[in-house]
Amino acid sequence: MRPLSADDPREIGPYRLSALLGAGGMGRVYLGTGPDGGVAAVKAVRAEYAYDPGFRGRFARELELAGRVRGDFTPRVLAADPAGTPPWMATEYVAGPTLHDLVRETGPLPEAAVRFLARGTAAALDRVHGLGTVHRDLKPGNVMVSASGPQVIDFGVARALEDDGDEEVLVAGTPGYMAPEQVDGGGATAATDVFALGGVLVYAFTGTGPFGDGHPAAVVFRISHQEPVLGGVPEGLRGLVAACLARDPADRPSAARVLAELGGPV
Incomplete structure (x- = not known):
């Protein structure tokens, strides 16, 4: 502030x-x-x-x-x-930092905190997907951390920035949390939000995204050609995070399934 x-x-x-x-x-x-x-x-x-x-x-x-x-x-x-x-x-108004700033200032979060973060964020995505829309730009900077839990912000903002004319569609998203299909110019779906959720959880555990840092072009290349780095994710959540980050959208769980795997609504 x-x-x-x-x-x-x-x-x-x-x-x-x-x-x-x-x-x-x-x-x-x-x-x-x-x-x-x-x-x-x-x-x-x-x-x-x-x-x-x-x-x-x-x-x-x-x-x-x-x-x-x-x-x-x-x-x-x-x-x-x-x-x-x-x-x-x-x-x-959410009185608290973004997840990006919290991790940058205090370091990676413990597993119990990340599980709570994951349940709240998955619940928010499940509700949005049930309305027939998607976030399109989920990232650590769009998750606020408050005393009452995570708060997902900026629904609809990324879609408003897209050019929906007949000739071209601009891809909205943030390198490092974009799904492979977004990188390749495809449209955003509920599955792309789930991919971004997996990236957000990796960041919470490690302080970096699943495809590392560096120049956006280099990060985008890794998304398209390399597997995510999950070494810092605890064994108990690694399988779920890996499923969220599956290259094929059809192989990713829904937000509702992620929430169920974590124990259901908070």
Whole structure:
């Protein structure tokens, strides 16, 4: 959390902004206070997307789906305006770091903690898949760690960034957590989310993704041509994580199956 700069807005929609929570490829996220005094994470879209009518349409469609994703492990969408200047969305504020930052600061997590993380994340994915949509960009930076458990954020954001025209579809995802079919230009499915879940669990155990670090092109090459590195995953979970990271989507378990293998809902 950082103080606002001179270039940051002081208000977005009905929210009064007080701090910068983070920034990414899509935009910047602020801590906002609503008219009722409640706090929210307010994401403002970057200017290059804000003036793209195609993006605004996709953003509106994905917001409608994201608004239906409710549960213990997904922050609720509180308000949004895809037609605003800039387009924005506000979700429940999660008081805690991302899994990426937590592991980077404290080191790999113990098995009991990762099992709890896996159950919550799998439950969130199962709920989303049941609505007929997918996350498309699950990664350690999109899993928040709170006192009440993992919180999966940014449902629908990756889809809004895709070009859905007739000639080209841009692949949305993060190198290191993209499934082989995404790397090859295929569409995202529930199975690609499960692949990413396997990668997230490897990161939680080891501090690196299943295909290592380095230049994105090198990581993508390993995804397409090499097997994941699972040496740091405890024996009791290695088989399940390996199944999530199967090269063939048909060989991966569903999120519901992963949840069942871990003992069911928390």
